[in-house]
Amino acid sequence: xxxxxxxxxxxxxxxAKYPPLERGSTRLLxxxxxxxxxxxxxxxxxDDCLQPGDLLVxxxxxxxxxxxxxxxxxxxxxxxxxxxxxxxxxxLVLYRGNLxxxxxxxAHDHELLVVDLVDHGIARIAAGGGRSxxxxxxxxxxxxxxxxLKREAEEVDRERYxxxxxxxxxxxxxxTASLNMTPELIxxxxxxxxxxxxxTLHVGLGTFLPVRADAIEEHVMHREYYSIPPxxxxxxxxxxxxxxxxxxxxxxxxxxxxxxxxxxxxxxxxESLTGEADIFIYPGYRFRIIDSLLTNFHAPRSTVxxxxxxxxxxxxxxxxxxxxxxxxxxxxxxxxxMFIC
Numbered sequence: 001x002x003x004x005x006x007x008x009x010x011x012x013x014x015x016a017k018y019p020p021l022e023r024g025s026t027r028l029l030x031x032x033x034x035x036x037x038x039x040x041x042x043x044x045x046x047d048d049c050l051q052p053g054d055l056l057v058x059x060x061x062x063x064x065x066x067x068x069x070x071x072x073x074x075x076x077x078x079x080x081x082x083x084x085x086x087x088x089x090x091x092l093v094l095y096r097g098n099l100x101x102x103x104x105x106x107a108h109d110h111e112l113l114v115v116d117l118v119d120h121g122i123a124r125i126a127a128g129g130g131r132s133x134x135x136x137x138x139x140x141x142x143x144x145x146x147x148x149l150k151r152e153a154e155e156v157d158r159e160r161y162x163x164x165x166x167x168x169x170x171x172x173x174x175x176t177a178s179l180n181m182t183p184e185l186i187x188x189x190x191x192x193x194x195x196x197x198x199x200t201l202h203v204g205l206g207t208f209l210p211v212r213a214d215a216i217e218e219h220v221m222h223r224e225y226y227s228i229p230p231x232x233x234x235x236x237x238x239x240x241x242x243x244x245x246x247x248x249x250x251x252x253x254x255x256x257x258x259x260x261x262x263x264x265x266x267x268x269x270x271e272s273l274t275g276e277a278d279i280f281i282y283p284g285y286r287f288r289i290i291d292s293l294l295t296n297f298h299a300p301r302s303t304v305x306x307x308x309x310x311x312x313x314x315x316x317x318x319x320x321x322x323x324x325x326x327x328x329x330x331x332x333x334x335x336x337x338m339f340i341c
Contacts, residue, residue, distance in 0.1 A: 082144075
């Protein structure tokens with residue numbers, strides 16, 4: 001299977017550069033993956049797509065302010081990008097500039113020490129003065145908006161590049177399928193009898209990387225830490241046993257659930273299911289947990305586009321993307337969404 005089969009022309013004007021003026025006012029394309037039928041709706045009417053007894057699974061990760069500028073003693077400027085959290089560790093940074101082990105940096109009058117160079121362009125950094133590195137980034141860092149927006153982060157991004165239910169800090173990219181979820185929509189879903197549970201997957205910069213290998217099977221997938229609380233795992237197990245519908249809000253939720261599928265199916269006890277999701281989902285994959293998917297429109301040649309194609313069917317997805325482009329939908333993180341069932 002070739003990655004070129006999942007390329008398409010995405011005009012720059014179709015990329016949503018900013019969030020909508022009102023959260024939740026975006027559009028929603030409905031795709032029946034069995035018949036290929038397409039309908040058009042509003043994100044705020046997602047409750048019309050769901051049924052009493054459906055189980056909606058959300059990612060409660062919180063995006064940290066991950067971009068920070070520091071200076072070496074020579075005055076040279078170094079850009080640091082905090083990498084996503086893995087279990088309890090969030091001390092790795094992607095850096096731009098020249099660093100070596102033992103270098104001392106100054107960021108907003110605080111000293112940083114380069115503890116080690118762990119990979120090409122990646123360093124382990126420690127903050128001095130008894131302050132944690134995460135606290136320093138949270139105080140002085142910028143919101144790490146996606147590179148394809150081709151602009152600097154602005155004040156609006158501090159609120160809108162974050163879900164309304166974000167709780168556990170650790171991501172450097174948002175779980176974008178739920179950026180337009182509002183308290184009002186959540187209330188409507190609950191009143192309809194839709195059950196909701198949360199898990200945590202800390203989204204990394206790898207989510208933006210295109211598949212560079214010509215043969216899809218040769219791509220090496222990035223790893224993202226996740227934790228599925230016992231009550232979440234138990235509800236999903238019961239839902240699957242009863243023949244109900246598990247609805248994943250986003251590709252991050254999908255990756256966590258499918259990576260943990262066997263453990264969810266056999267779940268018993270009171271321990272969270274944790275792991276490093278390195279699962280690469282592309283057409284031909286057999287989904288074991290999710291039955292419906294709410295997701296955004298993704299970039300060409302991306303791993304999230306391949307995952308969506310695996311769930312919807314490549315031909316169905318191509319037709320849906322053509323329709324969305326023709327109908328003026330907006331794409332990527334701040335854009336419109338689609339519901340696949």
